[in-house]
Amino acid sequence: MELDRRAFLKSVVIAGALEPAAGARASVGEARPAAADAMGVLVDVTKCNGCRRCEAACRAANGFDALSEESLKDRSVLAQLRQPGAADYTVVNEITAALPAAEGRSVYVKRNCLHCVDPACVSACLVGALRKQPQGAVTYDAAKCMGCRYCMVVCPFQMPAYEYENVLTPQVRKCGFCTGQAQATNDDAPACVRACPKECLTYARRSELLHRAHTRITEQPESYVDHVYGEHEVGGTSWLYLSGVPFDLLGFPTLGTAAPPRLSEAVQHGVFSHFMPPVAWCAILGLTMWLTRSDRGESAPPESPGPVVHDDGFVNRLPERGKSHEFDGECVGASERQ
């Protein structure tokens, strides 16, 4: 009896000690990057004419199939609403139908991962394959990825794409903000920004971009709606948009200002705060188990071979050779108590 009690207490202690392994580091919140210091891109939708040079430059920079001059001239592709995919990190869409008739012309919108300030995809990735870099980029490490696609589920903009057709080594594909190409080109602006002939894209510190954006809105209130998309959406994004028409008409989702990871991580870290709640829970379970135990039925297992009656009343006998196992276990104790 004494032994049992000791074994029991020990088990509770070990349960408490091991439990953290299940959610280790859960209580260590990752520091959010300082948004003001990080780089970003301001996209002035009003200046874009849909030449798709950014698409071509992106493909070249990332080693995808190149876009030829002819295909750039073929503007029919603009008409379909495309989503960045596994082989094109950025696409330009032409929006016509959704606009009010008075607008009279098309609007071209470049779409790619917005490199959220507090990205849901990074919070989601269970192996840290997606990371928020201090300079703003959200990068992907295929070697860590297990292909669960949780990042795709949570991205509010549906930006990560997946190589479903790749049988063995599929990757999550999304814009990586041209990280790692700065040294090669001596200019750390992303390839698309450098390729844009219309100065539609501006690469600078996010804080400065916000300042510039608001200045443009104040200076030309007739050209812009008073909204910098990405300033507050889902806690802010590194890519910011200025437009002459309301953003929902351009297919931008209407999102709240809270970063989704704040709520979900607050709940999770609440549940795991310093592993106290899980440990306490196991301790309560263990204590209940110990306090309500009955001292009956703690007989030692019989040492002799032969039909063995086990602790729990199962009777085991030798199955005869050549026959399939016979049903011979029965828990007498269970019904006897009723």
Next chain:
Amino acid sequence: MSSMESVWAPRSGSSSRHAATALLAGLAAVGVAAGLYRFGLGLKASTNLDHFYPWGLWIVADVSFIALAAGGFVTAAVVHVLHRERYHFLVRPALLTAMLGYTFACLLLAADLGRYYNIWHPILPHMWQGNSALFEVGMCVMTYLVVLYLEFVPIFCQRFVSDRRHPRLSRLCAGVDRIASRCMSFIIVLGVGISCLHQSSLGHIFVLAPTKLHPLWWTPILSLLFLLSAVMTGLPTVILVCLLAGRSFRKPAPMRALGEVAKYLPVVLSIYLAIKVGDLLLRGALVHLMQLSLPSLMLLVELVGGVLGPLILLALPRVRRSPGWLGFAALLVMLGVVINRANVYWIGFQPVGAPHRYVPSLAEWAFTAGMVAALVLLWRLEAARFSIIGWRSDRVTSWLPILLLCRSSRVGAAVAVACKPQRRGRSPCALSV
């Protein structure tokens, strides 16, 4: 008890049972073929998953398997933590169900992962990402799988412990059994603890996608709802499993004890219902129920058919006394939870700008159905090999054969066999799974 149960099909002459076995085996074979297809040709060829719907039927089946396997930890809590030893006969069927449920959930998950060979990555400390609900799920499911297999060790050992022809094996098993029983209380507490954690985390996964999950389901307390619904479906699953196993092995499950267990279910069901409806009211999400749409319809099916219906049924003593009705009510609860998981992970998932809805492909259905069939077959195989079914049947008064998979043409014989005087074991049920 001299019924010579063969493993696959007991007794000659019960052709309907042969047919059921053949059907399940056929399904399992098709499932294996679909699995080979997926691993051979990739996700694109085998599934209808796309850019907007990265999760599909396999993930739904995954989380459903895990929810239905909750019986393992619920019975462990009832019998071992709260010491309601009257219900000890539930523990082993529940354990086997949970063990197979989690094993098959892992199989389905492996099929769904693009890089299944990296499935173990969450173990590596330098990849730990404690902010992710999925990380928590991954760690807990892996640990719990080990816990379940450890809990099975005594059952496994007991089969060989009295084997006089292999004294070494017998001694080894006795030793292992002794060690296992020493640690069992720790293992059980750990199992119950981490089950609560990951069952809730499975819901918490979607708290991170507030803009993509339909407001009828998205709520910050999704984790609480998932935990409660797992608890609520745990016992009904075990009840149905016992009823079916009793039928299949011609050893009818003890209705008196099952009815007693079922008495608690209306309480759990109403707590869940109250919290779910209260949450809808507080968030003002009930307006979405008024619009007639697929999500609102599915929510009604989930709540009325899967919670309210069985709640009313199980509150009636007549239902709890009849195996057929009890089985039916239990099945309703199970289906309700499966529909709930499907609603959250599939129907309620609404990405902006998706050109069309996701509908599972043939291979996805085939693989899922095949895995379910394989699970049922394996359950029966192991139940025949090991001492899983340990109850003594009481007299069966009525049996309405509603929606039951295994039909037997010899109920009378089964009852007669079951009611025969039993051999007496001497010790009552103690702490051992």
